[in-house]
Amino acid sequence: MTKDNIVLARNTDKAPIHPLASQTVAFSHYNNFSAQLPLDPQTGKMVSGGIKEQTEQCFKNNQAITESINHVMSDIIRITVFVTDIKDFEIIDEVYKTFFTTYLPSRTVVAVDALPMNALVQIEALLSNGEGTIPDAPQAGDLIKLTNNTDKAPVNSLSTQTVSFSHYNNLSAQLPIDPKTNRVVVGGIREQTSQCLKNIKSILESIDVPFDDIVKITIFVKNLADIDAVDEVYKTFFPDSAIARAVAYVPARSVVAAAALPMDALVQIEAVVSHGDGTPPQAIEDRHRLILEANNTTEAPICSLATQTVAFSHYNNISAQLPLNPQTGEIVVGGIKEQTEQCLRNIKTIIESVDHVLEDLVKVNIYLKNIANLAAVDEIYGTFFPDGTPARRVVGVSELPKNVLIQIEAIAGNAEGTPPIVK
Structure with a gap:
């Protein structure tokens, strides 16, 4: 397996730009998009209208990002739709069908408690990347x-x-x-x-x-x-x-x-x-029966029903982290800032335990009990990701395990890949 894959973060002014999140972060054969809000990229403000107009703008933003990296909408593998009112899905689906007229990606649909900027809908895409991210050497063609x-x-x-x-x-x-x-x-x-x-x-x-x-x-x-x-x-x-x-x-x-x-x-x-x-x-020879590499470290919270990180091929998939002190198993003392820091520390510890660094993260998903806490979260988040490299999702939920204020999950690149089974 080659070790010179790169984390490739990109932004286009044709879609909204966030100072702490890249619009798309490619690694190996996937592009991980930040969840798109219904923002006009020229003004940075919410588009006027209701759920139909907001859904259209979310898709337009995803399409602009897709086209900015020389891809097309049929390269999307998965679509995730977050909405604040499940009854809006009939309208969302009508718009959805205009963007996917033949090919249909896999899809997740869920209503959540709140979204940033009081949006009614937020849409996220996972995109294929056939050319890969090895400099000057496509990994496998189309x-x-x-x-x-x-x-x-x-x-x-x-x-x-x-x-x-x-x-x-x-x-x-x-x-x-x-x-x-x-x-x-x-x-x-x-x-x-x-x-x-x-x-x-x-x-x-x-x-x-x-x-x-x-x-x-x-x-x-x-x-x-x-x-x-x-x-x-x-x-x-x-x-x-x-x-x-x-x-x-x-x-x-x-x-x-x-x-x-x-x-x-x-x-x-x-x-x-x-x-x-x-x-x-x-x-x-590059694909046959690659090994799943599962890893836990005692330096981060351990759960009997989840592995902290599971690597396969060129990605590490990290379980959602709660703000728990790994030594005590208890929620850290303090408020949203302290809890945000502990979640990110746990992720940092896990990724370092498998000889990687935070800069290898391609996607971060944040779940907040109170969406109004996002500014405080960003203050801490920016100290871990000052360049805003990972793509990002932020969702407000009504409750979290152990009644914590925040939960964070992540996906990291795995440049070395995982080896094939040797018989």
């Missing part, structure tokens, strides 16, 4: 995007169940829908959690990928008090195989409180999955 749907899992007319590109599969967030009836399963949180995970498993089986190849799970739950019940079910799915059980492998994980979910579901689960075979024309 890689092929592989899309797949199976009738063993719910089929949605506006999203693809899984989109594979290079060494990752990005799945659409799965609702607790019975694929035979297309309705939410009967029962409560346990039954719904089980159905979400069954749907993910069915999708993976349809493309001959083991369940234990999942590197990151995000659980969107309507009532955070349900998480204990969710975890009871979760533990029956992970680890899934004898090999995974032998090493106690569990994916990186984030738990996010949703204000509402589509179809009034209680839970929705999103998965990012390794793809050891890669997508053509990657050479066989």
Whole structure:
């Protein structure tokens, strides 16, 4: 594996520029976009109008960024839509269909408590990067995007169940829908959690990928008090195989409180999955059965249901970090500034434990209990990322685990990659 991949951060004045976040950060075969608000790039202010106009502007901003790096909208692998009122999704979908007329990315849809600048909607894209980021040496030419749907899992007319590109599969967030009836399963949180995970498993089986190849799970739950019940079910799915059980492998994980979910579901689960075979024309010797490298350090908080960082190919996926002191397991003393600093320290410790640095981060996702605290968060954030290199997402949620004020997750580049299995 080559070691000269670079983190490539870019901005265009055709889309809103934030002093602490790059519009897109490419690494290896993916471009990670900052979540786009409905801001007019000329004025920096919210566009006039309602949800329709705001949705259009979010997509226009994503399109401007995409085109500024010589890509097209059909290069998008995943779209994530955050909205403050779940009832707005019919209008959002009408706009959505005008930007994706043939190809459909995988998609996650969730209503949250608040968004920056009181926006009604925020839209984020993950983009393929076929040329890679090795200077003057394209990694594999124009890689092929592989899309797949199976009738063993719910089929949605506006999203693809899984989109594979290079060494990752990005799945659409799965609702607790019975694929035979297309309705939410009967029962409560346990039954719904089980159905979400069954749907993910069915999708993976349809493309001959083991369940234990999942590197990151995000659980969107309507009532955070349900998480204990969710975890009871979760533990029956992970680890899934004898090999995974032998090493106690569990994916990186984030738990996010949703204000509402589509179809009034209680839970929705999103998965990012390794793809050891890669997508053509990657050479066989570069792609075959790459190793998942999972790592925990005692210098950061350890959770029995999540691995702190799971590396695969050219990315490290880091579990969401709470402001916990790793020595005591308790929330740090103080307010939002102290909690923000502790979250970022934990991420720094984790990434350094695998011989990387903060400058390797390509994406940071921030979940805030009170969106009004964002200015204080940015004050601390700027001391860790003075150049504003990572792409970024900021979302306001009604509650967080352990009643903390902030939770932060991250994705880092892994220049050295992960090696193939040697038999």
